[in-house]
Amino acid sequence: MTSPLFKILCPLFLSLFFASNSFATSDTSLVDMRVSVTLKPGNPRITGIAQTKLSNLAEGKVIPGSAKIIRITTISGKKLAFKLNDHAIELLTKGLSGEEQVNIAFETVVGKRPSFKDPSGGPDFISSRYILLTGPWHPRLPGLSTYRLKLRLDEDFVPVSEADEIISKGQGGNKKEVTFIFDEPRRSITLVAAKFFKKELKTNGVTLSVYLLQERQELADKFLGTLAKAVASYDKLISPYPFRRFQVVETPLPVGVTVPTITLLGSQIIDKPFVADVSLIHEFVHSWFGNSVFVAPQGGNWCEGLTTYMADYLNQEKAGKGLEYRHDILADYKSYVHPSNAFPLSQFQFRFDRVSKAIGYGKCAMVFHMLRKMAGDETFFGALSSLSKEYRFKQASWDDIQRVFSKAMQRDLSAFFKQWLSRKDVPHLALEGATEEKQEDGSFKVKITIVQKNEQPYELDVPVRILTSTSSKTFTVKTKGFKTTSEFSVSGWPRLVVIDPGFNIMRDLALEEFPPSLARLFGAEKRFLILPSKEEKDLYAPMVSFLKTKGFDLIERDKLKHEMLKEGSFLVLGTTSGRLEAFTGKSQVPENGVVVKVRNNPLNPHQVAASLKASSRKELEPVIHKLPHYGKYAFLKFQHGLIQEKSSAGYEKGLALEVTPEVSGIFSQKIDFMDSIIQGLDKYQVIYLGEKHDQEGIHQVQLKIIEALSRKAPLAVGMEMFQRPFQNIIDDYMAGRIDEKQFLDKTQYFKRWAFNYHFYRPIVEFCKAKGIPLVALNLRTEVSKKIARSGLSSLSPEERKELPEELNLENELYKRYLRQIYSAHQDEGELDDFDHFYQAQIAWDETMAQSIADYLENHPDRKMVIIVGGGHVEYGYGIPSRVKRRMPHLRQAISLFNQPAPLDPSMADLFLYAPEVKEPFLPKLGVVLVGENKLTVEAVVPDSPAAKAGLKKGDVITALDGNPVKDIYDLKLELFFKKKGEQAKITVLRKDKSGVSKEIELVSGPLVPVEWNRMKLGFHHMGK
Known part of the structure; x- marks a missing residue:
């Protein structure tokens, strides 16, 4: 953790100024310089003596730094003449022995409070409560040298400096003398002191110490526990800890400093979770790399990257991240x-x-x-x-x-x-072609070409993963040219080739791997700020000022042009409407707080579009400077300056390319028709009839297959269209205990399924007539929608009980398949998070698989036909694989309808082609309804039955044919039983000129098909 206020004092940075020679001594009585000082809290004046060999002085090696040199004497007391020359002390007295020790009396005046006006000097100060000396406060030697510090200080102050051993002696008068023994090379002496609360722990020969400004046992114990584990871990992973002490010291300044045996942590962050979990370990690992193995001044600093890898990265790797x-x-x-x-x-x-x-x-x-x-x-x-x-x-x-x-x-x-x-660039990889060829032994040969798009290619070991219908296999391709072609053998049907799926190469990410984020906004070469409206100017003024300092170009809304937005990334402040809302997506101004959203720029996918909306200036101001620190996220929600929600956008793992299948075809005389199709399906216990929901021809073929199979063996039919909580209602209808209207009303069909019930009515009625059990397969809509919007973690314990105990989220091919569907409809639907959408799909599939398995376990003598959307069964990813997990020996057949060419044989066992048939008539009034219950007329379709009835905008429908309707689903239920050409009596509430609502009755025109194309794709329609 480094401070923006001054350069970190670990030798890795300071080594840029080191001399080429460095040394240590095994004789701990001999050091290059001894420094003795007296300090008084509240007095910024430091007085002291630095003792070193005369030869160091004679050779111009003693650097006074911020210290004023008072006098220089030999041990015997002889005064030596000197002057300052090029920031070093030049000795004028000649003819003395170089090995003789000399005393350099000095005085340094620092601030009474921290000052950052001189970044090279650091924030040295002595207040009545805290002493912090990290800069050039004492005379020192160039490069790496050894020092020993002796300090005289008030008894109640606890000093901290680099040390393997600390010796403290009382001096009387509430004073004490403390000697810090640390005889390893360093650049200078760091000294901190305060009335610390101190806690220590000894482990593996190392003394771990925590110095806090207040007594905080729990925090101290947390730090000591973390460090004790780190000592044990890194002793084995790297080598024994280089020192005998490690000290964590709280400072009132917002700094992060590490020097040998010490790390300073600012009070502002010291109790944040990331400090103990990440930052502390990072600073501890610097004990090996940076504070004992120093960075050479030439060739670049390797220390921060290695420490990041050994601390931050390994910590995440252990956590599975x-x-x-x-x-x-x-x-x-x-x-x-x-x-x-x-x-x-x-x-x-x-x-x-x-x-x-x-x-x-x-x-x-x-x-x-x-x-x-x-x-x-x-x-x-x-x-x-x-x-x-x-x-x-x-x-x-x-x-x-x-x-x-x-x-x-x-x-x-x-x-x-x-x-x-x-090199300044990083590898830019791509896949150029992936083909398959079936071998005589049934295996497949897969041929791929990896392309490097750099000016000069890299020499790389590229991981290649081939996903097949049954498994996946990983290979390594060595590439050092612009194009490398390789061949592999796999046993299953190859579906997808992915290069570097684990991000193990430092490379350029493809667009599908590069999710929208705040980092992309703040890091864009061209970034624009779309200013708020005049009404919101004052609210967002502080944000505008801040973003100007971050290099954003400001654009007034009335001067905004499409061409500008194509050039870079942009942020819109305040409320949006029209085309701006189309760019940034819909989001409401929060009632209390700040909301930030980032998405891909629809005009340029290489850039991002973001929006920020705040309820008030008071809510906005504490958030402004925090935003750049949330770079990886695409959604943020703050309240009172504190983060409440944060989420990242999804991304593909690796560069993927579908394997192009070899040429396939079928002789016309081998095409099967209904009799042979039924004969083939009769071998299976579960037959999936994967449909396209809105094609009547498919539903007619489904019925024919059910009719034929029911003549051969006991049969049950499972339907995605009905949800599990309503199974008893279905059973009542199938047994004739309730009528059809009650059945549709109590199963809430029109609320829970978006498609014309006439598609499914013949199947339901056939099963009812023949005594074929009808099984509700699906999860309750309220649960699936909640998952789709907020994820599995948002479910209550009662809602979680509605799901199977095991949900398998690991199928990579299925996840990629669903991401393609999600991306295609992202701008049309109501879902903002792919991971939540994916979890909802899995919950849906697992529930339907559980429904099938439950029924067959209780009725092993029956076959089961499953009426379900094709997306749930293609390649077996969705329901079939999950049924197989529950019932491994069950024979299942996947049938798909009306698939376009070329066909992928691994997609299904049977491809069926149904004739195109006109959709059954479904009565509609021809109105757009809004409001809480969606019964308020927003618009009337011209020349529709509603238009001929005289319905107007603002009318509220209350009854149809005298039957009261409480919501749009009641209205659909009443309309369903109307015949083509019939009229309907519509009762509405209409306000007169005085604003009083009066009930009136209207008669529709003849019910005829109405063309109205306003339906948006939502959760159910995706993935179908």
Whole structure:
């Protein structure tokens, strides 16, 4: 964790200024410089003596820094003449022994409060409550040197400095003398002191200490527990911890500093969950890389990337989130790094913005990840152990790392390191063709071509995953040219080829892998701010000012043109309507808080479109500066400045290409007709008739198949159109205990299914007449919609009981298949999150599979015909695979209707082609209805039955043919039983000129087909 306020003080940054020579001594009585100081809280004046060899002084190696040199004397008391020369002390007295020790009396004045006006000096200050000295507050030697600090301070102040051992002695007068023994090389001395609450733990020979400004036992215990686990873990993973102490110190400043044995954490963040879970481990791992193995001044800083990998990344990998973390690295890089601002890893020195972080932390971490994939875990971590031991308290460069890994892996890695350190670009991969060829032994040969679109190709090991109808298999392709063609053998029918599905290569993401996010907005080369309306100008003024500093170009709404929005990414502030709403998507201004949404720019998919809406300026202001820190997210909701909801957009995992099947065909004399089709289906116990819901010809063929199969064996029919809670209503109707109108009313058919009941009525009536059981398969709509909008986690315990215990969410092919459907309809429907949509589809499939399995377990003598949408059964992904999981030995046949050519044999067992038949007549009035119960007339279709009745906008329908209707579903139920050409008596409430509602009766024109194409695709229609 680095501070924007001043450069991190660990030697990895400071090594840029180190001399080439470094040394340590095994004799702990000998150090390069001893510093003794006296401090008084509230007094910004530091007085002290720095003792070193005269030769250091004579050679101009003593740098005073911020200290004022008062006098220099030998140990015997002889005063020496000197002057300052080029920021170093020049000794004027000659003829003395170089090994003699000299005392340099100095005085340093720091602030009484922190000041950041001099970033190179750091925020040194001494207040009455806190002492923080991290800058050049004492005389020092250049480069890596050893120091020992002796401090005289008030008894009740607890000082912290770099130390392996601490010796404290009382001095009387409420004073104490504290000596910090730390004889390893460093650049300077860090000193912090306050009336700390201190807690310690000793483990594996290491003293772990936490210093807090208030007594917070729980937080201290959390830090100590985290560090104890880290000591045990990294001792084994890298090498024994390099020091004997690690100290976590709270500071009132918003900083993150790490030096040998110490990490400073700001009070503003110290109790945040990410500090203990992520930041603390990151700083601890710097003990190996940065604070004991130092970064050489030439060739680039490798330390931050390696520490990020060993701390942040491994922590996520252990939690099962390694793939997501790698994807975040690649997405962050693509968001912020462009050809105009890219630079090679060999030029990275320290983080100064998002671009440098994406390169020096993210790209560098991925280089070590690729090394690990090449070497294997044992060799990789063994090489890091060798690096940590061989270069302990020395400087190491990328060349040294290359040498260590080449030796460990017993191969020349010069080409690998050269391409990843010297080049500014990253690999841009693509798949160009994937074909199959069936072999004589029944296996398949798959041929693919990997393309590199860079100016010069990389030498890469590319993971290739081939997904088949039965399994998946992973291969590795070595590529070093612009095009590499490879062949593979697989046993199942090949469906999809995916390269780098785990994001194991540092590469350019394809659009389908690159989800919309705030990082893409803030990192866009061209970013525009669409200003709010005049009415909302004052509300959003602080946000406008902030975004101007972030490089956004401001555009007034009345000057907005399509061409502008094509050029880059944009953010719209405030309420939207018309074309702006079409770009950013619908969202309401929150009642209390701030909502941010990001989606792909519909005019340019390489850019994003975002909207921000706030209920008030008071709600907006505390959010403004937080937004860039939520870069990975596409949706944010804040209240009172605190995050309430956040979610990321979905993405594809890897570059995928469907395998092009070899040429297929069938001789006409081999086409089967109904008798032979029935004979073939009779071999199976479950027959899926995967339909397209709105095609009457399909439903007529379904009925014929049911009729034929029912003559051969006991049969049951399962229907997606009915939901499980209504099974008893279905049973009552099938037994003749209720009539058809009651059946449709009590099963809520018109509320729960969007399609004309006349499609299914003949099937239901045949089953009723023949005593064939009708089984409701589906999940209750309220549950499936809730999952689709808010995910499985949003369900109450009672709602969760309606689902099967096991939900298998792991089918990658099915997920990709559903994502294609989701993406095609994303702008038309009501769903904003693919993962929620996917969970809803799985819940739907699993429930229907459970319904089938439950029925067959209780009725093993029956066959079952399943009337269901084709999307639930294609390739067996949806229902069939889940029935098989429950009943492995069950024979199932998948039939699909009216599939377009070319046919994929792995999609189904049987392809059926039904004639095109006109949809059965369904009576409609010809009105658009709105309102809570959707009975208020919004519009009337010209020349419709409603128009001829005289219905007007604003009328509220209350009855049809004298039968009261309480909502639109009652109205549909009453209309269903009307015949073509009949008229209907419509009772409405209509307001007169005075605003009083009066009930009037109207008579419709003859009920005839009405063409009205306003239906939007919602949850049910997707995936069908």
